[in-house]
Structures are given as structure tokens and as C-alpha cells.
Amino acid sequence: MRDLLMRIIYGASNLLLGSFVTVSVGLVVGPTLILIASTPRGRTNAIIMQGIDVLLLISQLFLSLSILILLGL
CATH class of the missing domain: 1.20.5 (Single alpha-helices involved in coiled-coils or other helix-helix interfaces)
Structure with a gap:
């Protein structure tokens, strides 16, 4: 024990x-x-925002793929 x-x-x-x-x-x-x-809008702000958008997209992508796999499509 x-x-x-x-x-x-x-x-x-x-x-x-x-x-x-x-x-x-x-x-x-x-x-x-x-x-x-x-900071005021610029290239750095755009790069950071695109990175955040990609990170937010990944969870939705995995969810949709897992649903498709479960349904067998």
C-alpha cells in the first residue's frame, strides 16, 4: 500500500x-x-492577430474532423 x-x-x-x-x-x-x-495598428499587430486566429481555428478543425470520423464520412 x-x-x-x-x-x-x-x-x-x-x-x-x-x-x-x-x-x-x-x-x-x-x-x-x-x-x-x-500599439497602433501595424505589421506586428496583424501578425499577432493572424496567429491568434489560427490558434482559435485549430480547436474547431479538430472538432469537425472528429465528428466526421465518428459519423464515418
Whole structure:
């Protein structure tokens, strides 16, 4: 029983470390991109907005593909 508990604790520590790193990167990158994009319209703003549009499109693309696969089309 003790061996199983140690495995769970070890797995949870890896999960928490990964979560902490992910959130930290998001807290640094997100506001930085917002500050850059909030400057007057220009080439940089257009590039950032196109990147965000692609990221928003990816989730819809995966959802539509998975529905098509489930339906067998």
C-alpha cells in the first residue's frame, strides 16, 4: 500500500510541476503579446492577430474532423 501511495505522490508532483510551468509561461507570453498588439495598428499587430486566429481555428478543425470520423464520412 505504501508503494502505491508513493507512486501517486510522485505522479502528482510531476503533474503539478508541469502545470506550474505551463501557467507561468502563459502569464509571461500572454500579457507580452497583448502589450505589443495594443500599439497602433501595424505589421506586428496583424501578425499577432493572424496567429491568434489560427490558434482559435485549430480547436474547431479538430472538432469537425472528429465528428466526421465518428459519423464515418
